[in-house]
Amino acid sequence: MILDSINSPADLRRLPPKQLDQLAEEIRRFLVTNVAKTGGHLGPNLGVVELTIALHRVFDSPNDPMIWDTGHQAYVHKILTGRKDFSKLRQEGGLSGYPARAESEHDVVENSHASTALSWADGVSRGMQLAGRDNCVVAIIGDGAMTGGMAWEALNNIAEDPDRPIVIVLNDNGRSYAPTVGGFVRRLDPVRKLDAVRVNREYDHFLDWGKRTLQGSGMPGQLTYDALRGLKKGMKEVLFDSGIFDSLGLKYMGPIDGHNIKSLEEALTMAREYGGPVVVHAITDKGRGYKPAETNKADRFHAVGRIHPETGLPIEPSRFGWTSIFAEEIVEIARKNPTVVGVTAAMLEPVGLKPMLKEFPKRVVDVGIAEQHAMTMAAGLAHSGYHPVVALYATFMNRGFDQLLMDIALHNAPVTVCLDRAGVTGDDGASHNGMWDLSLAAMIPNLSVAVPRDEATMRELLGEAINTESPTLVRYPKGSIPSELPTMRKIGSLDVVYEHQIHGVAPIIHVAVGPMAHTMVEAAKQMDDESIIVVDPRWVLPANEDLINLISNAGGAVVLEDGLIDGGVGDEIRLALADGGHFVPVKNLGIAKEFLQHSARKDILARQGMDISAVIDATRAVRAKIKARADVD
DSSP states (O other): OOGGGOSSHHHHHTSOGGGHHHHHHHHHHHHHHHHHHHOBOOHHHHTTHHHHHHHHHHSOTTTSOEEESSSTTOHHHHHHTTOOOOTTTTSTTSOOSSOOTTTOTTOOOOOOOTTOHHHHHHHHHHHHHHTTOOOOEEEEEETTGGGSHHHHHHHHHHTTOTTSOEEEEEEEOSBSSSBOSSOOOOOOGGGHHHHHHHSOHHHHHHHHHHHHHHHTSHHHHHHHHHHHHHHHHHHHHHHOOOHHHHHTTOEEEEEEETTOHHHHHHHHHHHHHHOSOEEEEEEOOTTTTOHHHHTOTTTSSSSBOSBOTTTOOBSSOOOOBHHHHHHHHHHHHHHHOTTEEEEESSOTTTTTOHHHHHHOGGGEEEOOSOHHHHHHHHHHHHHTTOEEEEEEEHHHHGGGHHHIIIIIITTTOOOEEEEESBBOOOTTOGGGOBOSHHHHHHTOTTOEEEOOSSHHHHHHHHHHHHTOSSOEEEEOOSSBOOOOOOOOEEETTEEEEEEEOOTTSOOEEEEEOGGGHHHHHHHHHTOTTSOEEEEEOSEEESOOHHHHHHHHTSSEEEEEEEEESTTSHHHHHHHHHHHTTOOOOEEEEEEOSSOOOSOOHHHHHHHTTOSHHHHHHHHHHHHHHHHHHHHHO
């Protein structure tokens, strides 16, 4: 196999052009065979095989840094830079599903949030310019990511300096997860040859000379210049649409057939030689070369679990999950409440809004990768008498924090934010864990946060949130729904889900945040010698008054939350107890303030002290403090 001989970009550059198509075919087979065993982002990588080959043949990575926006399409890049052991992809001890500096000097950006690559490229290029280096910086960004405002902010700055060699590769497959909102206009293939003229410094010098000469020749020269300029602009608009790139003064090439290595190398070489900012627009097919992906209309196998490589069918059928419950319930609610409007940011299907779109097409808005806009637009909808439900992955709420604070909460707008994949997600690594939202939400006035523990409470709390005339947030984890955990009795607004009390012994309150109730109950069942009440507050922020009263009259408490321990639910409970003059021992369990590397969720929870044994240890520690205080008294 040709692929066996490729262990670095230098090996790739030595390969004769006639062998490149065969190499591309081998890489696709490698991807399907290996990703089928572990799961991962299959479709995006099948779509960039030829593009990645061309990039590594034209540019000298890592001297010419390559910055992959989002990074889920960097598997081929990993393969061509010597990382071919995919046996533990996205598993502890194996390759990350995204670029990772610890793996290779060829990886620059680990952040897997979209629309950031151009800002990175701008900064890296400025640094290289200051250091006197003339290497190219290459940013590869998808058309989906170009719906994010940050990308356009960066383009505006990149365009200011025509002398910094930045090559922006627009990987246009018409999709991010699903078909892209907005998209880009295709243009005619015959204009490809014009790029060789337009992306040429001599062409620029000629235009400048013509402008000076003709404009300095009186009225006839001015009229001639205006006519030629109009002809040039008219020809551009007839033959192709370089759109806003041209308006910004950026050179634009394409669209190029993103699966024709020769055409790609030709275009990328011209862009490299130009010595300034150039946009190279490549048209690619997500899922290319793998029939099950090509025929999958939903997302072209954007991300898959373990599958049968021959058919693309899952090895283990997915269980009914949190997203499915949301998808069902939001439609039921929308049928009864005509003011409900679904809002998402380029993740219609992943967050479960597609069924609502199908039934109520005018009441679902996909804003593209634009969480900031989604939040503020939702505030505007609320002002107009509607109740927006903004559905996002928890990790992406970070991007809309200011708007949640200043546009929604400041105006006390009745907007419900639903956060999927909250807490530890595990295999997608540091930037996909939804671990920040509870601490962020705790800082926001007027915002109430609910965390369901099972299907029944998910349906109840979603309905309660949408019936609230102020900002609400409902968060739930990735994966399948746990078994139902029924309420044994109520203490005010609190659900008691387990209790074992010993006469004369002050109980320790186990405060379970959402699905962590199952861990709390299992731990309590293993402590027959302890007096314990396990409660689910349901609404966890701000600190529940009934909960504070319960803990203040108990021996102490253990709080378990699937979120950042600093500034989270447990800290808010401690503050509320202190404000009320109640100094009972409270032990908080949650995620430490650090970036979590990819690993299985259960292993991360164990390491973070969030499993059954950690709850038992915390309970024993709280009981020891209670006894120590009693001895002092």
